[in-house]
Amino acid sequence: MSEIQISPDEPLWQWGPVLVNRTLVFTWIVMLVLTIVSWILTRRLQTVPSQQTDQDDPNAQPACRKSSLLSGAQNLLEVMVSGLRTQIREISEDDPDPFLGFVGTIFLFLATANLLAIVPGFQVPTASLSTSAALATCVFVAVPMYGIRRKGFFDYLKQYRQPSIFMLPFNIIGELSRTLALAVRLYGNMMSGTVIAAILLGFVPLFVPVLMQLFGLLTGMIQAYIFSVLAMVYIASATRVQN
Amino acid sequence: MDQQTLLAVASIVTAGLTISIGSIGPALGEGRALAQALAAIAQQPDEANTITRTLFVGLAMVESTAIYCFVVAMILLFANPYMNS
Numbered sequence: 001m002s003e004i005q006i007s008p009d010e011p012l013w014q015w016g017p018v019l020v021n022r023t024l025v026f027t028w029i030v031m032l033v034l035t036i037v038s039w040i041l042t043r044r045l046q047t048v049p050s051q052q053t054d055q056d057d058p059n060a061q062p063a064c065r066k067s068s069l070l071s072g073a074q075n076l077l078e079v080m081v082s083g084l085r086t087q088i089r090e091i092s093e094d095d096p097d098p099f100l101g102f103v104g105t106i107f108l109f110l111a112t113a114n115l116l117a118i119v120p121g122f123q124v125p126t127a128s129l130s131t132s133a134a135l136a137t138c139v140f141v142a143v144p145m146y147g148i149r150r151k152g153f154f155d156y157l158k159q160y161r162q163p164s165i166f167m168l169p170f171n172i173i174g175e176l177s178r179t180l181a182l183a184v185r186l187y188g189n190m191m192s193g194t195v196i197a198a199i200l201l202g203f204v205p206l207f208v209p210v211l212m213q214l215f216g217l218l219t220g221m222i223q224a225y226i227f228s229v230l231a232m233v234y235i236a237s238a239t240r241v242q243n
Numbered sequence: 244m245d246q247q248t249l250l251a252v253a254s255i256v257t258a259g260l261t262i263s264i265g266s267i268g269p270a271l272g273e274g275r276a277l278a279q280a281l282a283a284i285a286q287q288p289d290e291a292n293t294i295t296r297t298l299f300v301g302l303a304m305v306e307s308t309a310i311y312c313f314v315v316a317m318i319l320l321f322a323n324p325y326m327n328s
Contacts, residue, residue: 090293181307188310195317226303229296 023128030113030125041073080108091229092236099235102142106135107228114190114220118213124220127190129183136183139231140175147238156238182230189223247326254323258316265312272305 013020070078084104088096110126117124125131147156160171193216200209244252280298284291318324 087296090296184314185303185307185310188307188314191317192310192313222299222303226300229300233300 022123023125023131026123027113027125027131029122030109030116033116034108034112041077044071045074046070087229088232091232092239094236094239098146099232102138103228103232103235106138106231107224110135110186110224110227111221114224115217117193117216117220124190124194126186126220126223127194129187132186132190133183135186135227136179139182139234140179142231143175143234143238146235150239151241159238178234182227186223186227189219193219250323250325254319254326258319261312261319262316265315266309269305269309273302276301276305 011019011021012025081100081104084107085096085100088099088103092099113124113126116122126135144156147159150156151159161168162171193212197209197212197216200212276298280294283294287294
């Protein structure tokens with residue numbers, strides 16, 4: 001049982017002070033996958049359905065109908081982006097555009113990283129505390145940035161003494177502890193999937209680990225959703241202007 | 244029994260206690276939340292989207308207490324800082 005690692009942060013390759021571990025490698029793989037796939041999908045975007053065949057020729061009708069549709073890749077992208085925008089608008093009750101870049105990137109990264117767990121040999125980078133702590137730190141930094149950009153520096157700081165000045169330490173503690181909770185929640189959920197699969201392999205090696213892996217896919221998707229929704233909720237509570 | 248063995252016994256027993264006691268509260272809470280959400284969806288099926296979204300977020304926040312216990316149990320078992328083995 002002692003070979004169970006609760007962290008994929010074992011050094012993989014070392015060259016002087018440069019140390020590369022599995023988490024780093026697989027994070028870069030996820031980033032490469034996201035970049036290459038989006039580069040391929042966004043090469044031929046179109047704002048109007050294209051109709052390159054002339055309308056006069058009645059024989060060209062089927063081809064014309066076919067080419068007047070949007071490409072499948074663009075449909076997929078539009079579904080994803082508009083879904084993200086709807087979710088952000090429902091949470092923030094505001095224009096989703098300023099938040100789409102940050103929250104959407106977090107969601108896409110986490111969803112890709114957690115779903116790639118079905119690829120054999122792929123070690124989920126979010127099952128390392130380093131990755132989830134880094135993402136939670138991004139949220140921790142992004143919340144005051146959005147708040148200050150929306151309300152101004154002093155108006156943003158004023159909300160820390162709501163409802164009274166005695167709440168100041170508790171507001172600060174709340175800010176820190178929810179960052180910790182964000183990091184540990186993602187890490188714990190993803191790590192528990194790996195550890196439970198490893199433990200089950202020890203005594204029921206047939207079928208049951210597969211079921212747990214399927215369940216792990218669901219958990220990974222829900223965790224990606226929850227992480228981005230919570231980031232959006234925190235940002236929305238910092239940017240909301242009280243009337 | 245030397246000190247290391249005592250430490251191992253204490254760690255294993257504590258890990259079991261942590262995960263068992265720590266999962267009672269979230270289990271009760273999640274059951275209540277799920278029952279309430281099902282009742283709400285049965286009453287207002289039109290609001291199912293909002294209810295489901297809030298339910299998932301709420302369940303994740305309730306569940307995180309159990310996850311903290313799990314992380315502590317895992318640290319006690321596999322990454323105990325006081326064990327030098």
